[in-house]
Structure formats: C-alpha cells, structure tokens
Amino acid sequence: MSTSIPVVEQLPTLPTEEVLSAVRSAFAELAAGTAVQPAQTVTLLPGGGDVIAYQAATSDAYAAKVSPYLPQPDGPAIVTAWTVVLSTRTGRPVVLCDSAALTVERTAATTALAVDLLARSDASTLAVIGAGPQAHAHLRYARAVRSFTDVRIYSRSLREAPDGTTLAASADEAAAGADVVLLCTSAAEAVIDVTALSPGTLVTSISTNVPKAHEIAPTELPKLEVYGDYRPTVTASAGELVIAAEQGIWSPEQLRGDLPELLTGTCERPSGERPVFFRSIGLGIEDLAIARLLVPST
Structure with missing residues (x-):
C-alpha cells in the first residue's frame, strides 16, 4: 500500500459555486456542532519571524494551515502557507497543498x-x-x-x-x-x-x-x-x-x-x-x- 499523499503545489481552478457551497456547508457544520474551530495561534520564532497556525476539525477530517513569516537580512521576508488534511477515521494525511491561492479563494x-x-x-x-x-x-x-x-x-x-x-x-x-x-x-x-x-x-x-x-x-x-x-x-x-x-x-x-x-x-x-x-x-x-x-x- 502506498504511503505517499497527494501534494497540490498549484491550486486547480475550482468552480465558484462549488467553493461557495463548500464554505457555506463548513459554517453550517459549525452551527450544528459537528465541527470545531479553535482560535488561531502564533508561534514566535527564535531570531525573528513567526508561524501562524489555523486549525479546524469536522466529523471526518482535521486540517492545519501553517503560515510562516520569515524575515530575511538582505531582502523581503519569506511568507508561505501550507495546509494538511488528516482523516479522523484513519489518522492518515489525505492531502497537502500550497495555500497561497487557497487562502485567496476561501x-x-x-x-x-x-x-x-x-x-x-x-x-x-x-x-x-x-x-x-x-x-x-x-x-x-x-x-x-x-x-x-x-x-x-x-x-x-x-x-x-x-x-x-x-x-x-x-x-x-x-x-x-x-x-x-x-x-x-x-x-x-x-x-x-x-x-x-x-x-x-x-x-x-x-x-x-x-x-x-x-x-x-x-x-x-x-x-x-x-x-x-x-x-x-x-x-x-x-x-x-x-x-x-x-x-x-x-x-x-x-x-x-x-x-x-x-x-x-x-x-x-x-x-x-x-x-x-x-x-x-x-x-x-x-x-x-x-x-x-x-x-x-x-
């Protein structure tokens, strides 16, 4: 059995209506008590910079988006974001994606x-x-x-x-x-x-x-x-x-x-x-x- 997980480095074009429906359903799950939304957390890094973590869970999945801000001595800071989704049934990761475009869409x-x-x-x-x-x-x-x-x-x-x-x-x-x-x-x-x-x-x-x-x-x-x-x-x-x-x-x-x-x-x-x-x-x-x-x- 393969242990690799899909890595999405470029968000594909998603239908607008499909994204809207997904976001509406997510907030409906929060309303129904079948989803959990912790507060975001900020971890300050030694020497400067930080990492913000956004988490959430539903009955079948858990996600964490981590977004580091990394100051550079000779140029602009590096800012990235990655989201990993785990199955709460198997405990295994099911997708890892670059969240730059995902953040814009959501x-x-x-x-x-x-x-x-x-x-x-x-x-x-x-x-x-x-x-x-x-x-x-x-x-x-x-x-x-x-x-x-x-x-x-x-x-x-x-x-x-x-x-x-x-x-x-x-x-x-x-x-x-x-x-x-x-x-x-x-x-x-x-x-x-x-x-x-x-x-x-x-x-x-x-x-x-x-x-x-x-x-x-x-x-x-x-x-x-x-x-x-x-x-x-x-x-x-x-x-x-x-x-x-x-x-x-x-x-x-x-x-x-x-x-x-x-x-x-x-x-x-x-x-x-x-x-x-x-x-x-x-x-x-x-x-x-x-x-x-x-x-x-x-």
Missing part, C-alpha cells in the same frame, strides 16, 4: 457568503477597494451572489479599470451610494469614512494579520451593526474590534451575529437603520472546506 468565498446573508436582496451597486488578488477574487465571488449592475473600483496603484467596472478617483468616491463595499487592502488604518454611508450599506473587511490592523475607524463601530465570521475568534483578534473594546466604546456583546448564527437564523438580521459592518479574520474551517475539494475520490 477568504473571498467567506466574504461572498456574508454578502449573500447580509446585503439587501436588490443590491446592485458594488464598490471594491483594492486591486490585488483578493480584490479580484472578491469581485468574482460577490458577483455570484448578487446581480451588480454598477461596479466601482479604487486602488492607489490602479490606472485602468478591469472590464465591467468603473475606476473611481478615491475610496470614498467608490463607496458613495454603494449597496456593498468590499475592503480588500493591506492597510493598517481606516481607508473609507463609514459615517458617510447610507443606512443598510454593507461594508466587509478582511484586513491583515498585523496586530490591531483595521480598515475602518474603531471609533465608528458604535454607529454600525457589526457582524463577524465566527464570534469566539473575531472579537478577540480583529483590530478595530479589539481597539474599540479597549477604549470602552464597544464590547464583544454588541456583535449582532456571526455566519453560523446567520445561517441558522439565531441572530438578528440587519435592521436597515444603520450601515452594516462584516469583519472576517480567516479561519481553519474555511481552509478545510477548500482543501477537502482537493482530496482524491476513493
């Missing part, structure tokens, strides 16, 4: 799930802030859950709008009048003025792993209806939520709901009276959802 699909659950059903105007791989993936997945007819995009580095979009002169110009605003930047501070948004507008944020990084001003949280990807982890790690809690202007108890609760109807939906803010930090259950799609059929 992050954008999770945001799209939030758009599907939180945005108005007739949402037609979309703003995308950013122009990297995450921004492009977010645009693709968001279009799969709503029929956007007006798409604006803004990035300081962008000189030409992608097909089917309009290039805005600023982030706030792109967001003005939008039904959904997708923040896809590596900024460590606010990139739009959420106080200028209309009630019911949905803003999503992924931010970065930099401690306390945020894409909206923490002081504005009390004016928003705030949701997260998973209540136990997002309130402890998301930069603007942590800062606002430390300042005493917002508390984790004010989080209106998370994706498992939204899927099961156990939390309040947006009221339409204030802008809506959805924050995700990235979860092992999302990595597991996509990695399971790569496991060879038996």
